[in-house]
Amino acid sequence: MPGAYRVCLQTGDSGLDATAHYGNPDLLGHVYVGPYLIGQPRLSYVVVDALGVGGYVLGAEDTRAFEAWAEASWWPMLRGQYPATKGETPDDEIIALMHAPPVVPDGIVADYPAHLHIDLLPRLQGLGFGRALIERLVGVLRGSDSPGVHLGVGADNHNAIEFYRHLGFAHLQEGHSSHWMGMRLR
Numbered sequence: 001m002p003g004a005y006r007v008c009l010q011t012g013d014s015g016l017d018a019t020a021h022y023g024n025p026d027l028l029g030h031v032y033v034g035p036y037l038i039g040q041p042r043l044s045y046v047v048v049d050a051l052g053v054g055g056y057v058l059g060a061e062d063t064r065a066f067e068a069w070a071e072a073s074w075w076p077m078l079r080g081q082y083p084a085t086k087g088e089t090p091d092d093e094i095i096a097l098m099h100a101p102p103v104v105p106d107g108i109v110a111d112y113p114a115h116l117h118i119d120l121l122p123r124l125q126g127l128g129f130g131r132a133l134i135e136r137l138v139g140v141l142r143g144s145d146s147p148g149v150h151l152g153v154g155a156d157n158h159n160a161i162e163f164y165r166h167l168g169f170a171h172l173q174e175g176h177s178s179h180w181m182g183m184r185l186r
Contacts, residue, residue: 001037003053004046005029011119014154018090027082027094031101032117033058035074039066045136047120047129055120057133061144063104063115075101104150105180108172112148112182114141134167142185150182 008029012018019025036058037044043059060066075098082095104115116137120130141149151169153160155177165171169181 001029001034003048004033004037004056004058007053007055007119007121008033010121014157015119015160021090022094023089023091027091030078031094031097035066035070036060036117039069039074043116043137043140045133047124047133049124051123054124055118055129055133057116057118057137059114059116059137059141059149061114061141061146063109063113063150066115067101067103070101075099104152105173108150108180108182111184112150112172114146114149114185116149116151118151130163131167138183138185146185148182148184150180152178152180154178 005026005028009019009022009025010017012028012032013021018028022028033056040058040060043061045057046053047055078098082098084099085092085095116134118130118133120133124130138149150172151164152175153164155174161179161181164181167183169183172180172182174180
């Protein structure tokens with residue numbers, strides 16, 4: 001878990017290192033990594049090299065069931081540790097997500113009920129690990145008869161958008177600062 005949290009922080013600025021942006025280095029991991037490792041361990045895969053954890057793909061087979069699990073079992077603990085604030089620092093913005101987690105639009109979840117998060121440190125990018133991680137997760141989701149998987153990607157993260165397109169993800173919807181992309185699995 002600590003290695004995956006570190007990867008999340010070091011890729012937390014649209015793929016770039018976000019360490020300098022956060023006073024608490026665990027906040028991003030609490031939101032984007034921890035609930036998957038604890039709540040969906042069967043769909044959590046990491047890449048480890050001689051330097052340690054260098055990347056991961058984390059998924060949920062049923063987004064709505066995962067959101068309900070997190071609301072009952074993950075967020076209450078964090079809300080107790082991190083009370084809501086009215087501040088506007090990056091830490092405050094992540095803490096706000098613990099108190100009001102974003103909800104994926106119904107139209108996306110209806111056709112693409114599974115979702116994933118993937119992050120790789122630069123030392124592992126371009127070596128096939130991203131493709132291998134996504135293919136592994138997609139294979140498990142196909143085996144469970146999931147009809148589709150979606151992901152969110154920062155609108156300004158053009159390299160990631162192109163990578164996902166290359167793997168077969170299609171543009172689904174644009175948000176304020178992100179794009180939703182999806183892949184049909186059957």
